[in-house]
Amino acid sequence: MLTYELTSRDLEEVRFALSPASETVLSLRALRDPGRFPLQLPWIRTVQPLLEDLDWTVLSHLVNDTMGSPDYLTPRPTSPLTQFTDELQLIAAVDQETFTRQHTAVNGELPEGLTPARVTTALDDYWQTVIAPYWNRMRTILSADITYRGHVLTQQGTGAMLNELGPAISYSQGLLKVDKVSAISRVEKVDGRGLVLQPTLFGPHAVIPYDPGAEPFLGYPPRGQANLWTVVDPPTPQDLAKLIGTARARILQLLTHPRTTTDVAAELGVTPSAVSQHLQLLRRTGLVEPQRAGKQVLYRPTELASLLTGN
Structure with a gap:
């Protein structure tokens, strides 16, 4: 469990954002363990024939058996309008010390031959092949959820909005508790750094930073996922x-x-x-x-x- 301690000022500065790069990396979870993502099975079945041409010697090291990923791959978004190309530049600019430390923490060692350039290229190919063709559909669900949460926040307050984010997430008296995300419990103060909330289709319960002390971030399951793959294709x-x-x-x-x-x-x-x-x-x-x-x-x-x- 992760517990974020929020002051009244922290609550005022909670904000929402979308991250195509995070969705790209987190979607690897669904391919690694499809049984945990029943709502995304139509997407998994559709992209399965396209996967063999991708660089899995790199991609297989971006998510481990416990669904952890290096934090530099999921840069904390700053806006609902964040673009994948902008985030890919941030990923490519990771310094070698961070790259080595985070991959070692996630994989137990730095995989042989893994470099920032190879990771960036593999992720870009993966995005273009299996995420970009469906991103408009995904983004519509994610954006609609942010709009809904904004209405709840305006009408009922931040506490009520936080308590509606998902079954694994609860808030009371300055403590935001996130369950089912870590075998080792930890408590962290937001301390004016700003808490970013991001709807994600690939939680499945919630997503938190891998590194203790990282910039405060919480991914949560959006509403309407059951209808995601029943939306009709765009007209000609x-x-x-x-x-x-x-x-x-x-x-x-x-x-x-x-x-x-x-x-x-x-x-x-x-x-x-x-x-x-x-x-x-x-x-x-x-x-x-x-x-x-x-x-x-x-x-x-x-x-x-x-x-x-x-x-």
Whole structure:
């Protein structure tokens, strides 16, 4: 059991984040012991034929028999918008002392031939092959859970929100207790460092840092996992055009990054006013959202739009 001691200030600074790198590394648990992850069996069966081309001489050392992983592989996320490429850069930049110490702690020794470069390459290939094709679907479940927890926190308070995170997690009088995560119990003070909460599909009960004293972090099981693999596949571009119109479908496909009305109009070869009308309708229906950058207004797709387009 891990017990985090939180002051009233610590409770005020609890925040949520998503980590595609953490989900990538933690998903190796499900492949190592599928019986512990019944909700993810459809994904396991689907990716099984793709696994033989990956570098398992490296990947097999990233999760041990007790489901532990070196902490540098799961950098504590800072935002619900964290990108895999950004986290992969952090993983690649690990110093040799940390790399050696953490792999030795997890594996009992530093596996022969294991280097940060090999780990980074193997993880990137693994992400591209078995996680990235399903990430939009996974992210939708994870993001929806964060939204729900935010409502609970606002309406009932931090204590109530923490007590709803999962059966293995409980909070009372400044003590956040996480069971079923470690054979050796330990108590750690958050002490102003900030506690990050991250929904993860590959707990299965909860996830904590491997190293004692690491930056406070808690992974917990999200709501809605039972429906994860029953979500229909994204529509084709033709289907999307029939649903919302060819012009608006094309605009959504162009919004791979935040763009201005003028920028989109130039690429489509139409007037900015025509694009503006479409964007306003897409905004009212929850498919795009504006963000101001100085004097410019940029538009980006919402999670709903990403699910529809598959981007």
